[in-house]
Amino acid sequence: MSKSSIVFFCNSCGNEFAKWSGQCPACHEWNTLVEATPFLKQERGRSNNISSKPAETFSVKQALASQGGYTFSTGIGEVDRVLGPGITKGGVYLLAGQPGIGKSTLLTQLAISIKSDVYYVCSEENPAQVATRIKRLSKNETGNIHLINTSLVDSICETIAKNPKSLVIIDSIQSVFTNQNVTTPGSPSQIRDSASLLIQTAKEHSTPLIIVGHVTKDGNIAGPKMLEHMVDTVLELSGDRQHLLRLLRTVKNRFGPTDETGIFQMTSVGLEEVKDPGAILLEGRVKNAPGSCLTMIMEGTRPLTVEIQALVVSSPLPIPRRIAKGISLNRLQLICAILTKHLHLPIGEKDVFVNVTGGLDIKDPGADLGIALAIISSAKDKPLSGNSICFGELGLLGEIRKVGFADKMLKEANTLGYTNIYSPNTHHNLKSIPL
Numbered sequence: 001m002s003k004s005s006i007v008f009f010c011n012s013c014g015n016e017f018a019k020w021s022g023q024c025p026a027c028h029e030w031n032t033l034v035e036a037t038p039f040l041k042q043e044r045g046r047s048n049n050i051s052s053k054p055a056e057t058f059s060v061k062q063a064l065a066s067q068g069g070y071t072f073s074t075g076i077g078e079v080d081r082v083l084g085p086g087i088t089k090g091g092v093y094l095l096a097g098q099p100g101i102g103k104s105t106l107l108t109q110l111a112i113s114i115k116s117d118v119y120y121v122c123s124e125e126n127p128a129q130v131a132t133r134i135k136r137l138s139k140n141e142t143g144n145i146h147l148i149n150t151s152l153v154d155s156i157c158e159t160i161a162k163n164p165k166s167l168v169i170i171d172s173i174q175s176v177f178t179n180q181n182v183t184t185p186g187s188p189s190q191i192r193d194s195a196s197l198l199i200q201t202a203k204e205h206s207t208p209l210i211i212v213g214h215v216t217k218d219g220n221i222a223g224p225k226m227l228e229h230m231v232d233t234v235l236e237l238s239g240d241r242q243h244l245l246r247l248l249r250t251v252k253n254r255f256g257p258t259d260e261t262g263i264f265q266m267t268s269v270g271l272e273e274v275k276d277p278g279a280i281l282l283e284g285r286v287k288n289a290p291g292s293c294l295t296m297i298m299e300g301t302r303p304l305t306v307e308i309q310a311l312v313v314s315s316p317l318p319i320p321r322r323i324a325k326g327i328s329l330n331r332l333q334l335i336c337a338i339l340t341k342h343l344h345l346p347i348g349e350k351d352v353f354v355n356v357t358g359g360l361d362i363k364d365p366g367a368d369l370g371i372a373l374a375i376i377s378s379a380k381d382k383p384l385s386g387n388s389i390c391f392g393e394l395g396l397l398g399e400i401r402k403v404g405f406a407d408k409m410l411k412e413a414n415t416l417g418y419t420n421i422y423s424p425n426t427h428h429n430l431k432s433i434p435l
């Protein structure tokens with residue numbers, strides 16, 4: 001390879017540089033420059049033809065009139081809910097999630113439920129494996145799914161160009177490659193170049209494209225950060241592999257809302273839509289046990305009841321442990337500090353463990369009060385009344401602060417029959433809660 005064909009490519013912003021440096025000169029992130037080959041755009045025969053053709057123009061009226069036929073339903077209610085209008089023609093979607101979380105299962109179910117003709121690119125598995133999964137997930141005929149057995153992006157694009165279908169699924173972007181880039185599949189520049197070609201083809205032929213992207217251990221989508229900027233919508237499928245619940249969220253959505261969450265349950269016949277997630281989350285709950293507290297959080301625009309458990313025990317260690325599962329450790333340490341300062345709760349020499357049941361990962365600060373009450377309940381060995389539920393954010397002064405959608409949560413708590421509701425509406429600080 002000649003010296004001039006090597007550039008350094010920033011994983012974060014996607015800029016290319018002739019020289020390596022520890023910090024990206026453009027976005028100032030550290031350690032993001034990797035060796036790559038420059039993208040050979042001009043070598044594509046077709047792109048030359050396209051650039052010579054004048055672009056089409058539309059009046060606003062024409063554009064609005066054509067909008068109706070631009071989206072179609074996926075046939076899966078929870079997916080449509082998250083996407084907003086359904087799938088948009090020519091839209092490019094990135095479905096991210098940890099390996100084994102159910103991305104391929106969800107997309108196979110989607111391909112089955114759409115019923116119109118779909119390309120499913122098997123680059124990670126062989127067609128027989130995909131076919132076995134399709135057969136397992138569908139009782140009916142699935143003649144609408146056309147499996148493409150290649151990892152070469154250039155041939156995938158040719159297939160789409162020759163005979164466009166109503167949806168193309170690429171499983172996954174880390175395992176496909178284009179001949180225009182000499183690096184191995186999965187390398188940042190390879191992902192960028194492959195995605196770029198696929199996106200261009202999708203837009204040219206108004207064919208929606210769903211790309212699967214794996215997530216690394218630290219929770220980022222593997223490959224260049226710019227992949228997220230290149231696509232129209234970024235969907236994230238998350239959950240705990242040891243548990244049944246799976247959440248589908250939009251991280252970015254050019255076509256609809258970003259605050260909706262689809263809730264699924266993993267079963268032997270694929271992902272099933274969940275209408276009452278509370279029932280799954282509270283299954284097997286021990287009532288009237290010290291250390292258990294029910295709290296309400298918002299998942300998208302839906303209130304969800306979850307159980308928070310705490311265990312406070314004497315510590316044999318000079319520095320007691322604070323261990324959190326399902327909430328951030330910083331949050332737990334902060335809440336322990338608030339309890340020590342404002343309630344004089346004697347947990348300074350105790351280990352504090354907190355767990356959110358059902359494998360959920362809670363970021364909603366409205367769960368603060370629930371975490372605090374679970375810890376108090378365990379420390380005092382006193383159960384909360386069986387009919388109680390709470391929500392509210394804790395301030396550093398021990399005050400209970402208002403959270404978004406409080407009315408919705410109150411209404412839900414009343415509907416579910418909880419009589420003791422601790423919330424910012426009823427209590428203004430921790431001291432006023434009798435426990």
Ligand SMILES: [Zn+2]
Binds near residue numbers: 013014024027032
């Ligand atoms: Zn950069």
